Amino acid sequence: xxxxxxxxxxxxxxxxxxxxxxxxxxxxxxxxxxxxxxxxxxxxxxxxxxxxxxxxxxxxxxxxxxxxxxxxxxxxxxxxxxxxxxxxxxxxxxxxxxxxxxxxxxxxxxxxxxxxxxxxxxxxxxxxxxxxxxxxxxxxxxxxxxxxxxxxxxxxxxxxxxxxxxxxxxxxxxxxxxxxxxxxxxxxxxxxxxxxxxxxxxxxxxxxxxxxxxxxxxxxxxxxxxxxxxxxxxxxxxxxxxxxxxxxxxxxxxxxxxxxxxxxxxxxxxxxxxxxxxxxxxxxx
Amino acid sequence: xxxxxxxxxxxxxxxxxxxxxxxxxxxxxxxxxxxxxxxxxxxxxxxxxxxxxxxxxxxxxxxxxxxxxxxxxxxxxxxxxxxxxxxxxxxxxxxxxxxxxxxxxxxxxxxxxxxxxxxxxxxxxxxxxxxxxxxxxxxxxxxxxxxxxxxxxxxxxxxxxxxxxxxxxxxxxxxxxxxxxxxxxxxxxxxxxxxxxxxxxxxxxxxxxxxxxxxxxxxxxxxxxxxxxxxxxxxxxxxxxxxxxxxxxxxxxxxxxxxxxxxxxxxxxxxxxxxxxxxxxxxxxxxxxxxxxxxxxxxxxxxxxxxxxxxxxxxxxxxxxxxxxxxxxxxxxxxxxxxxxxxxxxxxxxxxxxxxxxxxxxxxxxxxxxxxxx
Numbered sequence: 001x002x003x004x005x006x007x008x009x010x011x012x013x014x015x016x017x018x019x020x021x022x023x024x025x026x027x028x029x030x031x032x033x034x035x036x037x038x039x040x041x042x043x044x045x046x047x048x049x050x051x052x053x054x055x056x057x058x059x060x061x062x063x064x065x066x067x068x069x070x071x072x073x074x075x076x077x078x079x080x081x082x083x084x085x086x087x088x089x090x091x092x093x094x095x096x097x098x099x100x101x102x103x104x105x106x107x108x109x110x111x112x113x114x115x116x117x118x119x120x121x122x123x124x125x126x127x128x129x130x131x132x133x134x135x136x137x138x139x140x141x142x143x144x145x146x147x148x149x150x151x152x153x154x155x156x157x158x159x160x161x162x163x164x165x166x167x168x169x170x171x172x173x174x175x176x177x178x179x180x181x182x183x184x185x186x187x188x189x190x191x192x193x194x195x196x197x198x199x200x201x202x203x204x205x206x207x208x209x210x211x212x213x214x215x216x217x218x219x220x221x222x223x224x225x226x227x228x229x230x231x232x233x234x235x236x237x238x239x240x241x242x243x244x245x246x247x248x249x250x251x252x253x254x255x256x257x258x259x260x261x262x263x264x265x266x267x268x269x270x271x272x273x274x275x276x277x278x279x280x281x282x283x284x285x
Numbered sequence: 286x287x288x289x290x291x292x293x294x295x296x297x298x299x300x301x302x303x304x305x306x307x308x309x310x311x312x313x314x315x316x317x318x319x320x321x322x323x324x325x326x327x328x329x330x331x332x333x334x335x336x337x338x339x340x341x342x343x344x345x346x347x348x349x350x351x352x353x354x355x356x357x358x359x360x361x362x363x364x365x366x367x368x369x370x371x372x373x374x375x376x377x378x379x380x381x382x383x384x385x386x387x388x389x390x391x392x393x394x395x396x397x398x399x400x401x402x403x404x405x406x407x408x409x410x411x412x413x414x415x416x417x418x419x420x421x422x423x424x425x426x427x428x429x430x431x432x433x434x435x436x437x438x439x440x441x442x443x444x445x446x447x448x449x450x451x452x453x454x455x456x457x458x459x460x461x462x463x464x465x466x467x468x469x470x471x472x473x474x475x476x477x478x479x480x481x482x483x484x485x486x487x488x489x490x491x492x493x494x495x496x497x498x499x500x501x502x503x504x505x506x507x508x509x510x511x512x513x514x515x516x517x518x519x520x521x522x523x524x525x526x527x528x529x530x531x532x533x534x535x536x537x538x539x540x541x542x543x544x545x546x547x548x549x550x551x552x553x554x555x556x557x558x559x560x561x562x563x564x565x566x567x568x569x570x571x572x573x574x575x576x577x578x579x580x581x582x583x584x585x586x587x588x589x590x591x592x593x594x595x596x597x598x599x600x601x602x603x604x605x606x607x608x609x610x611x612x613x614x615x616x617x618x619x620x621x622x623x624x625x626x627x628x629x630x631x632x633x634x635x636x637x638x639x640x641x642x643x644x645x646x647x648x649x650x651x652x653x654x655x656x657x658x659x
Contacts, residue, residue, distance in 0.1 A: 074528075077532060079532075105531045105536075108534065109534050110532055114528075116528060116529055120528065120529035121529075122526055122529075122530075123526075133535070134535070137533070137534065138534060182529075182533075
């Protein structure tokens with residue numbers, strides 16, 4: 001790790017928040033997941049998943065390890081094709097007032113931003129070049145303007161001055177923030193994040209939560225994320241679905257705080273209260 | 286703490302292994318070998334086995350795992366085994382390691398020969414299908430890239446050209462020189478017997494320009510650039526960089542594959558020409574120093590033996606070699622899955638497939654040229 005990672009700055013717009021100030025989405029649907037069945041070969045990972053994400057939501061895909069959260073996210077962004085069912089996103093199609101359409105790549109500027117679990121920054125490019133790549137491809141902006149946007153985006157995520165660093169020269173938390181900045185490059189209204197705070201220290205994780213909330217509040221971004229961090233979930237989520245590995249289905253949905261306090265399903269209560277499932281089942285019986 | 290001890294005995298038709306003392310992890314190897322050989326001693330139907338741990342004062346986790354495994358092995362092999370006499374602390378550790386009841390082990394299912402053949406055939410069909418899909422997608426991407434050049438990352442070509450071409454020059458110079466040198470030596474021994482030493486120039490000139498120059502250069506480029514392309518794209522695939530590229534609206538074929546094919550299409554013919562030249566120089570040196578030929582005579586003989594087609598047919602082959610190396614390495618790289626081991630597997634497959642395809646292409650050219658009388 002170079003000295004660069006020691007100089008990590010504060011996010012320009014990040015403001016401390018508490019659990020009571022979590023995101024609140026609108027009633028206007030932005031994503032519809034309809035009877036989605038996913039898997040490969042004869043193996044079914046999740047079947048008939050159906051839920052809606054509203055505009056302005058910070059929506060969490062929850063569940064135990066191996067239940068298919070990241071795979072569901074990949075289906076939602078169009079990287080994988082479902083066995084049955086579909087994902088529709090408003091504004092991606094041609095018909096109807098909502099213009100519902102399925103996510104597709106290589107047909108124009110990406111309609112949303114995606115941050116992968118590892119950050120997936122291109123190792124052969126500097127952080128600035130990583131951010132500039134989609135701008136060079138999809139805009140007619142002169143290079144000075146692109147540089148300015150790159151600096152601005154990096155400032156937004158607290159990485160001003162790191163344009164010329166390579167991904168290998170910055171810390172894990174900085175990589176994730178740089179990846180969020182890249183995902184924001186084309187000003188999307190919708191952001192997908194795969195385990196943004198996995199592997200981060202508590203302070204970096206909290207700063208990332210604050211950044212997500214800031215983006216949601218200040219820019220009206222709809223954010224869909226996969227995470228295991230319950231603190232994050234209770235702090236930022238406006239809604240969630242809970243995927244179960246055994247039944248291969250969604251077993252709970254709604255406000256995670258309400259699910260924590262009111263769910264009668266031992267699997268959900270065990271998850272939200274960090275308890276062994278056997279203990280919850282015994283207490284219930 | 287007392288050291289580990291083992292006694293064997295019999296009680297009411299039951300074989301008893303009495304373990305005593307301290308079963309520490311540092312002694313795990315001794316415990317494993319002695320208890321295991323005692324547990325499986327004897328032939329035929331063995332009586333029920335009991336591990337008596339009443340004399341055990343301390344049990345480390347690693348040793349508990351070994352005892353559990355031994356108990357499980359005895360039961361799986363058709364016998365019966367139980368652990369008894371353990372004090373509360375020892376019992377707790379054993380329970381943590383799943384030593385209650387029988388630890389059933391699922392026997393690996395043996396696949397019949399027919400199943401294995403079927404699975405292997407299915408894999409080959411899947412690989413072939415993947416390869417054909419890649420070729421089809423690449424053709425579509427190339428055509429649309431030519432129609433809309435701004436969608437292809439042409440700027441990536443220059444650094445790739447430098448890596449594949451300029452950086453590979455020293456090894457190509459050396460290999461090219463040595464190929465000519467060795468050919469001339471081998472030929473000289475035979476031709477000298479017939480007083481036809483001068484024809485070493487013909488031998489070296491024709492074999493180097495038509496066959497060995499382009500082929501050896503392609504093999505070097507396969508080892509350097511083919512392996513590098515496959516490993517690079519494979520690593521990008523497993524670290525989600527390819528997915529990230531797609532989510533930014535960039536086509537991996539136009540952003541990564543086409544620049545690589547273009548770089549090799551430029552680099553390989555140039556390197557082949559240089560290898561040809563070095564091969565001729567290698568032959569010339571052998572002619573001068575071992576066959577007492579004059580430089581003028583050797584060069585004159587080479588000029589007479591070679592025509593433009595000999596050199597250009599080799600260069601024509603190197604274009605085909607370049608496409609094969611770039612396409613196979615990129616296809617294998619993009620098909621990678623399964624982490625670091627997957628990258629290694631695909632890189633190996635890429636290199637082996639490229640070498641095989643180079644020989645196939647070379648044979649194809651030889652047959653075609655022969656049929657056309659060229």
